[in-house]
Amino acid sequence: MAEMSKDTLAELTEVLAQRRAADPDKSYVAKLYSKGQDAILKKVGEEATEVVMASKDQMPDQVVYEVADLWFHSMVLLAWHGKSSQDVLAELQRRFGLSGLEEKASRKS
Numbered sequence: 578m579a580e581m582s583k584d585t586l587a588e589l590t591e592v593l594a595q596r597r598a599a600d601p602d603k604s605y606v607a608k609l610y611s612k613g614q615d616a617i618l619k620k621v622g623e624e625a626t627e628v629v630m631a632s633k634d635q636m637p638d639q640v641v642y643e644v645a646d647l648w649f650h651s652m653v654l655l656a657w658h659g660k661s662s663q664d665v666l667a668e669l670q671r672r673f674g675l676s677g678l679e680e681k682a683s684r685k686s
């Protein structure tokens with residue numbers, strides 16, 4: 578089984594960029610791009626709700642499945658803004674090792 582890593586996220590980021598030029602009839606991601614930002618935001622909201630429901634139902638495997646859907650659609654949203662999972666990982670790396678209070682103090686107002 579392929580190892581889930583930063584490389585997996587980077588590879589998916591490349592695919593999401595390639596899909597900007599793809600046929601919406603042949604690609605789920607290209608179809609989502611063609612529908613526009615509101616359609617992407619709708620999916621992010623739906624998937625977040627599905628994470629909540631799976632958790633409340635005490636279904637750990639389903640939580641994993643729904644979080645994968647949420648991460649995926651969040652990555653599509655990042656791509657829409659010209660950002661990527663690498664930017665999010667950089668932000669998490671910046672916070673890593675800071676205490677909660679230090680992290681709060683470091684935030685932009």
Ligand SMILES: N=c1c2ncn([C@@H]3O[C@H](COP(=O)(O)OP(=O)(O)OP(=O)(O)O)[C@@H](O)[C@H]3O)c2ncn1[C@@H]1O[C@H](COP(=O)(O)O)[C@@H](O)[C@H]1O
Nearest residue numbers: 589592593596603604605606607608620623645646649650
């Ligand atoms: N990781 C994913 C991925 N995760 C989820 N999904 C899609 O996200 C949708 C999840 O939405 P739902 O669970 O609400 O299912 P649904 O009701 O059928 O969704 P809608 O069609 O109504 O939006 C499904 O259609 C899934 O197929 C994904 N579609 C694509 N990818 C990756 O993106 C790559 C590019 O995909 P294409 O653009 O289709 O080539 C693929 O190779 C995959 O690696």
